[in-house]
Amino acid sequence: MPVKSYIQAITLALREEMERDEKVFVLGEDVGVRGGVFRATEGLYEQFGSERVLDTPLAESAIAGVGIGAAMYGMRPIAEMQFADFIMPAVNQIISEAAKIRYRSNNDWSCPITIRAPYGGGVHGALYHSQSIESVFANQPGLKIVMPSTPYDVKGLLKSAIRDEDPVLFLEHKRAYRLIKGEVPDEDYTLPIGKADVKREGSDITVITYGLCVHFALQAADKLEAEGIDAHILDLRTVYPLDKEAIIEAASKTGKVLLITEDNLEGSIIGEVAAIISEHCLFDLDAPIKRLAGPDVPSMPYAPPLEKEFMVNPDKVEKAMRDLAEF
Amino acid sequence: MPVKSYIQAITLALREEMERDEKVFVLGEDVGVRGGVFRATEGLYEQFGSERVLDTPLAESAIAGVGIGAAMYGMRPIAEMQFADFIMPAVNQIISEAAKIRYRSNNDWSCPITIRAPYGGGVHGALYHSQSIESVFANQPGLKIVMPSTPYDVKGLLKSAIRDEDPVLFLEHKRAYRLIKGEVPDEDYTLPIGKADVKREGSDITVITYGLCVHFALQAADKLEAEGIDAHILDLRTVYPLDKEAIIEAASKTGKVLLITEDNLEGSIIGEVAAIISEHCLFDLDAPIKRLAGPDVPSMPYAPPLEKEFMVNPDKVEKAMRDLAEF
Amino acid sequence: MVKVDRKKKVIEQRHEQLGLNDEQVLDMYRNMLLARRIDERMYLLNRAGKIPFVVSCQGQEPGQVGAAFALDKEKDYALPYYRDLGVVLTFGMTTKDLFLQAFAKAEDPNSGGRQMPGHFGQKKNRIVTGSSPVTTQVPHAVGIALGAKMEKKDFVSFVTFGEGSSNQGDFHEGANFAAVHKLPVIFMVENNQYAISVPLSKQVACEKISDRAIGYGMPGITVDGNDPLAVYEAVKDAVTNARNGHGPTLIEVVSYRLLAHSSDDDDRSYRSKEEVDEAKEKDGIITFATYLRETNVLTEEIEVKLNDEIKSLIDDATDYAEKAPYADAKSIYKHVYAE
Amino acid sequence: MVKVDRKKKVIEQRHEQLGLNDEQVLDMYRNMLLARRIDERMYLLNRAGKIPFVVSCQGQEPGQVGAAFALDKEKDYALPYYRDLGVVLTFGMTTKDLFLQAFAKAEDPNSGGRQMPGHFGQKKNRIVTGSSPVTTQVPHAVGIALGAKMEKKDFVSFVTFGEGSSNQGDFHEGANFAAVHKLPVIFMVENNQYAISVPLSKQVACEKISDRAIGYGMPGITVDGNDPLAVYEAVKDAVTNARNGHGPTLIEVVSYRLLAHSSDDDDRSYRSKEEVDEAKEKDGIITFATYLRETNVLTEEIEVKLNDEIKSLIDDATDYAEKAPYADAKSIYKHVYAE
């Protein structure tokens, strides 16, 4: 199977879906001639033209809102937010509109839009080019939030998002774009939104996480194996709505659970994961649930030592996993 | 002590703070001549004039953003969002700006703004006049979110919010406005933001909640007392950042915990509360943590039977408390 | 006599000059009168405690109906705002539909009783579902027009909103987007002088809301909302432009909100009775009726029939809707996602 | 000879007519040159791998400095955007401060190394802290001006942003608010023809960004950003109006972004070398220098001294900043809330 980077998998999924369905189109800032500031839409403008790869004015609420209108009409828009941090002006369109269109119209109208946004830190982006923003949206029934970790998942899940009948927020870890590579089949395939994925089978401790941290956990697990610690790793993939069964199963399996997010701790996705576990498998636990996350400060600073202090990294993950195993 | 309604306590706090400090002013839609659509600012326009009780154009991002600018300059703005549901266009100003101004400027600038918004259901307001919106903001270090349940707390906490050196989101349950009455001292007093409050001492089960649900829990506790069930009730009051010590203490006290919110379940504040408990006092628990919340549908519908189905109410609370006690 | 004839001639030519025949202007009149009567009945029902909420169209029906008549009800899309009874009636929503929504019953085509009254939506008539936060529909209209352009269809998308709402960012962003991409959108501001209690002078400092058009590079026009023919003409021109690929237009329709903001509001605290009374004298329904009588389009016979027809429509619809069942409580778990 | 003299006279009168003496225009020149040289050095440092990021001011310094000189540095508030080296230098930020921020060191007065370069803020000079999401500073400027009005102070608030950013809702909402409440704000759009890769024609369909002013009921003016005196004059007039209680003004300053969007961008994929070269010929720093030489304000002697001064300022600042310590890693937990 060909090996591709995370961002190549994105471009590939976009291209294949645009080839497959004429209603699919891309809109956003600099997505056209420039191919996106990260190059996620590279080559699409050349292949599909300016009408299907739309450079929009600099206005996120319009990018989301115009996309929503087009989706209600019957198109399949893929709106790009240049950085996830800049999705904030579009919150009203996403929460008040996209998420509620089917429900409020009693199933008369629907809104099959995909909104892509690069999130996450470790790229010297400082406060406003590093944030995890999923928790702002992870309480909005009607919306789905997908955050894949591998190129394989990216391709399959982005295709599912585009074909989904409902709005999907598709969050891409920008540090993973070129760092993470993996096998990606040339064939057309989709992966189910709403399903977590066991990335490693293990029996001593359970790690539940998503995005870049999945890789940190996998690396740490390889190291810890030598020490006789066998980690079970569940990749949430869809962070809203959560895959409760998979979470319960993974937590029950080892009775020792570590939850990891790159987001600030308080109010992050993994709080809900902890709540699900404590509601459903409390008596299967052999240790308190552990959480590893960014600190509760607004976002990561720019200066390298400060950014490093903020970021979850393989060392911190390894230590947390070992501590839990030794509990 | 004089008995006042929840909304009277708001007006009183506003008036006293405006009398106390010339820098305090109010801005929002219809807050002036009309005294607010709920009448929270009644009489203030007459007393303080149009310059300190500002009717603004219909634009929430500007209401927040202009308030933020004024706060950075040194004023003490109190911005009103007419309904909490309409805070969404202002999310960028609140999350990207207000919450991060002190941090990003390394303590050079600050933003002492109070943003008031009526939230909550049970008023035939349908999808867009009933929402709980706290979870959208409850992952933003730099911001505080206060949600009082009683007129006494309203006055003391609103005063603290106005005097706070940092931005405070002050969420008022609109159904409590006239429904909830209680003693409110005439004196000037403040209550600490960030501290939960035990509203009832008990030894069998612990209920942790906030807002209108505090009253449902208190009512239910009175009934259950007759059945020999003694409930301990903690009112969070500040939902971000949470009062971890108080939560841990309350949960440990009885070992049986029920968390209640009117918000949709998944991703709500009480998920974080459950996570704190499961991290810190797992071995003190005698029952799985229970959560009672609105269902995971976008928001409550308008038709009375549908609204009722959605809303947490005293009966549902009583049942959940009894079930937990009997676990 | 000569004088009168001349005047009559000129008057007559107004609708004919616009290409409207007698039947069409009678239809226009019917729809605005129907909207008014429905609204009046809803207020009665509200005061009688039978329905919890009304948000009124009164004063704005002539502009709404005039505009909607300039559109093609077979293909154009409408994104009305909460006062647009005149628009949705013209686009095919029935009186019965409207009472079903007022009573929040299961059969309500707008939302099955999920939304408050005034939150229109009906896919079969291309009335696009709306929400409460004002102005969010503006970018939606632009997106639908983008669909027209991409699919090379010649429909237009027609969106309305209040003058207060034209201060929201979404208006600005949507209008600019439509102009840059030359999309077939008609932006119609219904300027009724108030945003709840806040008068125009505290909402904007420009002379006309249509002055905003030049900043987007699109035509802007202000018309008298009490004159349905003037509004018809303005919208018709804009539609022609849009269908020909010349892009969007901003139309400001000036009227007056004759009642309080909604059934929850009391307008006496912020405006005078005199002001309201003065506006009532310019009520476009009355002046249009006079025009139709003067041009012999509206005869006494027709008028009686029309009033009877409207009354029985409304009576039947009220009756039906009042008796109709609510949706099942358990239905609230449905339609969060596609099933 | 007569001819030449006459021309010179007219030219001389330009800055004098504006009430600027020779020293002042020299200062203006110094600041724009300093801004340019700082930017150039930062690019060098970036290419050498010493600083991770630069966002350039090149091409916009004349307008920035011209505008800032029209303000009162003792009382007015500036809300600059990321390219505004010329503004912050004029408002009192030092060369050393700027290199400290480029190197993200603890002593950086803007953020102590927390923010990326170009995110200005320095309270003692009334430079208001800014963020990355564009245009959020516009309502802030309005709020500060509201403070002036409420406290009956006569300062103005001056806010800048790119032409692409003028399409954000916050521009619209902020401008409208300021106009309705007649607040002392100067809105300055720095129109450099691009928003990253997107050319003006895909950002807006209006002829001039200043055409947006009428829609808010405020004066709008477009000036040549290569001419610092023209910008000075426009801003000066707006300031006078604002201080006299006549409300805000929208000023569009037309220039060209001479470099790529930032050190992370490559502009060759979306614009031609010819276009850039053409713009370079109109570089306002060069034409202003010519003017100053022609008017004998800038002599060779002064020029040499100035270049030396600037070079050593920059060398020293680079040196200092490079060696300065980062903030302590544990400091990231500080200043989330007041302590």
Ligand SMILES: Cc1ncc(C[n+]2csc(CCOP(=O)(O)OP(=O)(O)O)c2C)c(N)n1
């Ligand atoms: C974003 C948002 N903010 C506030 C409201 C509350 N609200 C409902 S209607 C209204 C006034 C609207 O005024 P205008 O746009 O002039 O329309 P009109 O009601 O006069 O027809 C307000 C403030 C809302 N619906 N949405």
Ligand SMILES: Cc1ncc(C[n+]2csc(CCOP(=O)(O)OP(=O)(O)O)c2C)c(N)n1
């Ligand atoms: C809300 C938001 N969206 C997107 C961006 C990413 N971004 C940074 S600068 C820029 C272009 C700005 O163009 P313009 O306003 O013309 O200013 P210029 O850079 O040309 O000076 C974009 C899209 C951002 N910073 N903020």
Ligand SMILES: [Mg+2]
């Ligand atoms: Mg109005």
Ligand SMILES: [Mg+2]
């Ligand atoms: Mg630009």
